[in-house]
Amino acid sequence: ATERKALFLFFGGTGDLAYRKLYPSLFNLYQKGNLRSHFAVIGTSRQAMDDDKFRAAVRKSLADSGNRADSKEVSDFSSHFYYQAHDVTNTAHYSVLKEAAEKLDKKYKLEGNRIFYLSMAPQFFGTIAQDLKSQGLMSTNKDAFNRLVIEKPFGRDYDSAKQLNDALSKSFDEEQIFRIDHYLGKEMIQNIEALRFGNTLVESLWNNRYIDNIQVTLSEKLGVEERASYYDNSGALRDMVQNHIMQIVSLLAMEQPVAFTDTDIRAEKVKALRSLRVYNVADAATNFVRGQYGSINDQPDYRHEDNVPEDSTTETFVAGKLLFDNYRWSGTPFYVRTGKMLADKFTRVDVVFKRPLVDIFAFPQSQNTPLAANVLTIFVEPHAGFSLQLNAKTNDAGFSTEPIKLDYLVDAEKSKETPEPYERLLHDVLKGDGTNFSSWPEVSYAWKFVDQIRRVWDLQEPQFPNYTPHSMGPAAAEELIQRDHREWIYRL
Ligand code: NAD
The missing domain is CATH 3.40.50.720 (NAD(P)-binding Rossmann-like Domain)
Structure with missing residues (x-):
């Protein structure tokens, strides 16, 4: 070293x-x-x-x-x-x-x-x-x-973020500022680039012709715990979507960087975020939904947690659809969701491929179930790995197909050697490598996108609480994706 x-x-x-x-x-x-x-x-x-x-x-x-x-x-x-x-x-x-x-x-x-x-x-x-x-x-x-x-947090909307950035810029240049987003220090988030740009098999299919939709889920099992006074002023949209989810999405959506350097990668992430469609009022209202957890057994609902006002309209869950207006992604939505008090604690990305244009196994006499979509899952945490769902013939005398999975899971011994995000990020700071930090342009595009949703939400009184603890959020999150004739790959 x-x-x-x-x-x-x-x-x-x-x-x-x-x-x-x-x-x-x-x-x-x-x-x-x-x-x-x-x-x-x-x-x-x-x-x-x-x-x-x-x-x-x-x-x-x-x-x-x-x-x-x-x-x-x-x-x-x-x-x-x-x-x-x-x-x-x-x-x-x-x-x-x-x-x-x-x-x-x-x-x-x-x-x-x-x-x-x-x-x-x-x-x-x-x-x-x-x-x-x-x-x-x-x-x-x-x-x-x-x-x-x-x-974090870097501001609470575009204006305050800009003010903060202007203040920092008086003393430090952009290359000297390292904005922590600890998700960027996670092994499997960094692996997105290796998976995409290291594999012809993956990158050649990585576009709207072959990918039907991409799903990003950051699910937390706990409620607000001791962070209530901070969280109640923030909510899931600001606390998780503006930073972590936007960063993950931009790594998934960006074009291939010229080289694997911080400047080249940032340039591509910024380009991707520039083509993210910023919603008008009507579209923000249909494409984003929010939730707040209710009570279960003797566990209080969000509004009865310590340090939370009883009439709080802060969202503890958000799900939404993101659209990129560019050649690679036009027509392929990115669905995202995150929340507290959900069924389990995990982070994953599901890349759902289109089904074959013709299903030759579905001839009239066939009993075969329709072909399943290929799904590439990136498991970020708690376990790190990939899974690729393919269709294969069932192992029997007849001819029917079934989905099978090719799994790669990083084994427990190896996982122990994986540096903690903060170790990796501190090492990057020592080296002066800004790859895994959020640049100001990225932060500002993310806020402009998120501000539109906040603006709409601030005009309406939400019907809270609206989801049961240990579920995967409110019914509206299901409707959001079912409306497009799709479903969440991870479901209960
Ligand atoms: P904390 O409240 O535990 O610590 C704050 C520190 O600031 C303390 O050392 C306190 O003594 C000091 N401080 C407060 N006012 C001061 C003043 N006027 N002059 C000098 N020192 C002062 O906070 P934390 O949980 O360690 O979080 C720190 C930052 O990291 C925050 O921006 C938070 O949002 C962020 N963050 C924390 C976590 C986490 O897991 N704790 C995770 C992600 C981000």
């Missing part, structure tokens, strides 16, 4: 995400040798704490993540961690941070490379970015890098 030199500054360094994902991921990179002796971490948040206490919390976070490294390795790693109390809204505090950064840069010979990771409420992103620049925290060494990593 190549060792990368950098100083990490984590804003929100005592938060849930930092302890649960970011520090364990850094440790994995350390164990693999991507980080060795030339790195240091400054954790910041408002509370007072000394380095020792912070290091102990970091070590605990590694243990909690299940890493059973020996204690020497863990303590060597945690010795690179430093804590600085810092209120991000107080400009004067940044000079203290600057001194600490310069000291560590010298001590660990970091050559001025800096990664600023904002793991806190987005309302602070603009201020932080501005002060990082105005207070001289960004390295001025011309061979060094300054990179800004930001968590």
Whole structure:
């Protein structure tokens, strides 16, 4: 592994995400040798704490993540961690941070490379970015890098996203900004490109002549849990569709990039999103449906969860149909759905091919059932793999056909070696590879699409609750696809 030199500054360094994902991921990179002796971490948040206490919390976070490294390795790693109390809204505090950064840069010979990771409420992103620049925290060494990593959500509509982006752009160039979408760090999402562009068999059929429709499902089993106050202001459309689903869909829909580089891939994703049809009011109302979960047994409905207002109209489920107006996809819809409190926790993509134009097995005397559609399923999680449904002859004396499946599942041992999304994404940031992050044009097209749907929904009072927990959402999600004489491949 190549060792990368950098100083990490984590804003929100005592938060849930930092302890649960970011520090364990850094440790994995350390164990693999991507980080060795030339790195240091400054954790910041408002509370007072000394380095020792912070290091102990970091070590605990590694243990909690299940890493059973020996204690020497863990303590060597945690010795690179430093804590600085810092209120991000107080400009004067940044000079203290600057001194600490310069000291560590010298001590660990970091050559001025800096990664600023904002793991806190987005309302602070603009201020932080501005002060990082105005207070001289960004390295001025011309061979060094300054990179800004930001968590979701990126705005709550196009206007607020644009405002946020304008604020960030005053300090950082687009190539320096890494917008996290952790779905892009998932093994099987990255595999979409390998599957498509590495296989003639797949890519030659990957268009509206052979594909009838594509279905993307991000299903969650749990309800809103502790995130209610955030979630109730967001809802499934903003929380899942605008970012994760749009990213997955653009990888499925894009043209072949000239080369496998971040610039080329982004260019194709942006082109795909530009041809996504932005609905007018009437079409948004027919092509998107929403839901909110009801109660079951002694489990409360969404409106009676802690921190949710009793008249909340926030959707916990959304399903919709996306149409691309381009040569490859015209006439082939993409159906998407996501929600909380559904039957199971999984993410999958089902690519449904057209049936043969002529079914020669359906001659008059034949008892044969009509040929099934070929379906290519990409299992993203919890199990990673592919499945291809084909028609084959039944193994008997007569002649009838039946659907069979070619399955490839990544085995459990191998899955354990798969890097966590955050590990992969942090490694990408260290390398300066923006492939698996959302660029501003992608984010802005996604918001413009989503805003139209929100606009329509905000005009109508929904009939909530409208779906039973542990189902696959409201009846409207079934009607949405049945209206087109199709059905969801994954069904109960
Ligand atoms: P959190 O509330 O656990 O942590 C927030 C951190 O910010 C804490 O360290 C807190 O002390 C600090 N902070 C708050 N106000 C401050 C101020 N004025 N000055 C300095 N520090 C301040 O949040 P989290 O769950 O870790 O989430 C962080 C970010 O990551 C958010 O943008 C969130 O949307 C995103 N995110 C979180 C998760 C997750 O699983 N937790 C998943 C995806 C995205």
